[in-house]
Each structure stands twice: as C-alpha cells, then as structure tokens.
Amino acid sequence: MYILGFDIGGTKTMVGVADESGTVLAMRRFETKSELGPKQALDRMKKAAREVVREAGVGVDVIGIGCGGPLDRKSGTLYTVPNLPGWEGICLTRELGEDFGVPAYLENDANAAAMGEHLFGAGKGIDDFVFMIVGTGIGGGIIANGRIYRGFGENAGEIGHHKIMSEGPPCPCGDRGCLEALASGTSIARIARERLAEKPETVIMQWVSSPEELTAELVARAASQGDPFASSVWQECMHNLGIGIANVVNILNPRLVILGGGVTKAGSLLFEPVRRVVRERAMPALAADVEVVPAKNGDLVGLMGAFAVAIDNVLGRA
Numbered sequence: 001m002y003i004l005g006f007d008i009g010g011t012k013t014m015v016g017v018a019d020e021s022g023t024v025l026a027m028r029r030f031e032t033k034s035e036l037g038p039k040q041a042l043d044r045m046k047k048a049a050r051e052v053v054r055e056a057g058v059g060v061d062v063i064g065i066g067c068g069g070p071l072d073r074k075s076g077t078l079y080t081v082p083n084l085p086g087w088e089g090i091c092l093t094r095e096l097g098e099d100f101g102v103p104a105y106l107e108n109d110a111n112a113a114a115m116g117e118h119l120f121g122a123g124k125g126i127d128d129f130v131f132m133i134v135g136t137g138i139g140g141g142i143i144a145n146g147r148i149y150r151g152f153g154e155n156a157g158e159i160g161h162h163k164i165m166s167e168g169p170p171c172p173c174g175d176r177g178c179l180e181a182l183a184s185g186t187s188i189a190r191i192a193r194e195r196l197a198e199k200p201e202t203v204i205m206q207w208v209s210s211p212e213e214l215t216a217e218l219v220a221r222a223a224s225q226g227d228p229f230a231s232s233v234w235q236e237c238m239h240n241l242g243i244g245i246a247n248v249v250n251i252l253n254p255r256l257v258i259l260g261g262g263v264t265k266a267g268s269l270l271f272e273p274v275r276r277v278v279r280e281r282a283m284p285a286l287a288a289d290v291e292v293v294p295a296k297n298g299d300l301v302g303l304m305g306a307f308a309v310a311i312d313n314v315l316g317r318a
C-alpha cells in the first residue's frame with residue numbers, strides 16, 4: 001500500500017509519499033502562506049503531490065491529511081481554524097483527493113502526530129501514551145488502550161488549554177492561565193519580551209535589534225550559555241510545562257509522554273527540568289510509571305502522522 005500524506009500547518013506544509021512501513025519515498029516542504037487564502041495554497045499542495053507521486057514512481061492507494069483544527073473529521077471539512085484564516089468550510093478530503101481518485105482521510109494534526117508516533121515512532125508497541133506538541137501552541141493527542149481517544153464530540157486532547165494558573169495570562173483560546181499561555185514557544189517569547197521592559201542585563205539584546213525579534217529559540221540559546229535573565233524565564237516556563245505534564249500523568253497514568261514540536265529542539269535544557277518536575281509533582285505511583293521522551297519522528301512528526309491516519313482508516317491500526 002502506498003500513501004500520499006499532507007501535513008498542513010499555518011506556517012508550513014509537507015507533502016510526501018510513503019509505503020505501509022513508513023518509509024518515505026519522496027517529499028516536499030514549503031510555506032503554506034495561509035494568509036493569502038486557501039486557493040493558492042491548495043494549488044501548490046496539489047502540484048507538490050503530483051511531483052512527489054511521480055518522483056516516488058508508485059501508484060497511490062490512499063491519502064492521509066493532518067491539519068490544524070477544529071475540523072469535522074467525518075466530512076473532511078475545516079471549521080474556523082485560527083491558523084488558517086479564510087479556510088472555513090474547505091473540504092480538504094475532496095480538494096486533495098480528487099486528482100487521484102482514491103479515498104482521503106482527515107484528522108487534526110495533534111491526533112495525527114500521536115498516531116504517527118504510535119505506528120512508527122517512540123510510542124511503537126505502547127498502548128497508553130500521551131503525545132504533546134510544544135511549538136507555536138501546545139497540542140495533544142491521547143492513545144488509550146492502543147487507540148486514539150477522541151471523546152464525545154471528537155475534540156479530546158486539548159492539553160494546551162488545561163488551566164495552570166487561575167488568573168494567569170490571556171490565551172489564544174479566549175480563556176486565561178492555560179498551559180499554552182505559559183509554556184508554548186510563543187508564550188516563552190512573550191514572557192521574555194514583557195520582562196525586557198525592566199531593562200535586565202542580557203546577552204539577548206545583543207542578538208536582536210528590537211524585542212519583537214525575540215523568539216523562544218533565542219531564550220533557550222541564552223539560557224544554555226548561563227544568561228541569568230534568559231535562564232530565569234526559561235526555568236519558569238519549563239516548571240509550568242512540567243506541572244502541566246504532571247497533571248496529565250495524574251489523570252491518564254500513561255506509560256510515556258512523548259514531546260515533539262519546535263521548543264523540544266532545546267533538548268536536555270527542556271527535558272531535564274520537565275522530568276524533574278514530573279517526578280516531584282505527579283503522584284509517586286504514577287510518576288514511577290511514566291517516562292518523558294522526545295518524539296522519534298522529529299521534523300516529520302506531522303507527515304508521519306498523516307500516513308498513520310490513512311493506515312488507520314484502511315487497516316484499522318494506528
């Protein structure tokens with residue numbers, strides 16, 4: 001079985017062809033330019049799809065699509081997606097499936113990534129784990145008893161929006177004090193930017209010409225060099241990420257918490273404090289069961305997820 005996969009994000013899109021074992025035969029990565037509307041992006045996705053299929057030299061049997069939600073998985077249609085302005089009502093399974101005349105399946109990107117880690121990544125052979133993507137936002141996917149857990153209205157796993165601080169900072173979801181508002185890449189940059197108003201001594205100001213250029217990556221880099229200002233912001237955010245994961249561990253008793261996304265590129269600078277907080281703050285019996293590990297699919301976590309979505313729909317496993 002050969003699968004055409006689409007991983008569609010607000011910033012970048014990946015299109016690829018893989019076989020059933022998850023071996024990628026060809027792929028493309030490009031800017032979504034979502035702000036220019038769906039037409040131009042869909043045209044480029046279709047063109048890239050034709051190219052990767054030609055390059056792979058195989059026939060496509062099924063299509064899997066992972067995309068930021070909220071969306072209606074069954075009809076393959078997007079609702080109002082914050083990262084894809086103007087895409088509301090687009091039926092991705094029809095748009096991207098029509099050129100190939102094969103079945104196409106849609107899943108929200110975090111669930112897809114969890115399914116991809118289950119089938120091909122760090123969660124292979126593990127029936128109970130939680131996947132979290134820590135990047136621009138914080139998303140989650142729950143694998144329970146070997147299957148993705150969707151919940152009654154199919155929107156389960158919004159781990160980024162459980163509350164850590166009752167009167168905390170505003171969150172893109174409309175509420176405040178969510179994990180995402182305290183520990184996503186965007187939030188790490190925002191918190192550092194706010195504190196720069198107090199004019200602290202920091203190497204970061206030698207790297208940027210204005211506070212607007214500040215990113216989570218720069219905070220991590222400065223923290224890794226022992227910059228006191230960056231270290232204090234970073235440690236605070238990692239503490240809150242650890243608290244969020246400890247909550248998830250107490251509720252779900254997973255064997256693994258798998259972390260992917262741009263912020264996890266900080267490596268041990270992220271994993272060491274987070275593991276320590278989980279060990280200290282989750283209930284001891286549950287903390288003893290869990291390991292916090294990086295996603296194995298790395299930068300391909302979303303694309304591998306799209307392949308897994310197709311395999312799950314056709315073969316009933318992922």
Ligand SMILES: [Zn+2]
Nearest residue numbers: 161171173178
């Ligand atoms: Zn929120």
